[in-house]
Ligand SMILES: [Zn+2]
């Protein structure tokens with residue numbers, strides 16, 4: 001096993017607009033490098049997904065967290081909910097609430113634990129990687145084998161059509177299953193803004209992993225195609241507009257429908 005370098009800082013933080021900040025973990029392989037979206041509201045903030053849980057997000061984002069914050073789980077894959085345990089208030093779709101509270105799969109950073117068959121499948125799906133799931137250590141002496149997703153409190157359970165109100169902004173919960181059964185998006189009709197989680201992003205979509213379901217995913221894609229989006233802030237990869245959304249949907253439908 002080769003030695004990993006030690007990261008200068010774990011999170012890369014980019015201000016997108018006055019009230020939206022993107023945090024990512026550059027030393028996590030692309031497969032597991034989720035977009036963490038901080039949305040500042042008048043009455044409360046949202047932290048949409050929380051990353052791997054290797055390093056404290058609350059500490060890294062302390063300068064952003066001036067008021068109460070709800071940690072949203074767009075879905076409960078390891079890379080999206082790793083730091084939910086740090087937040088008193090969390091929000092998740094009813095189908096995945098148990099998984100957030102007591103994860104049945106606590107994840108791993110070790111390729112040897114994932115197994116060659118799983119790694120081969122992920123490479124085929126568009127996520128080749130060599131070695132383990134991080135490319136630097138958060139601090140000297142960090143033991144990759146110590147990684148384990150922690151239990152998180154569940155304080156708000158949502159379903160299709162619920163409203164997430166942060167004072168000056170109102171997001172409608174869209175149930176967007178297919179990638180996972182309880183995947184949600186947050187849709188702000190007024191600005192055409194969609195936080196899509198892993199329902200759609202500008203990269204290789206995963207629809208053959210545990211919990212994914214292609215016919216359901218096709219229905220979600222058709223629904224997304226009709227949404228009058230201006231901007232999609234997704235679970236991975238750069239944000240995009242409606243033209244790209246339609247391209248991504250059509251490419252998926254051409255492949256699967
Ligand atoms: Zn996912």
Ligand SMILES: [Zn+2]
Pocket residue numbers: 034077079080198235236
């Ligand atoms: Zn993801």
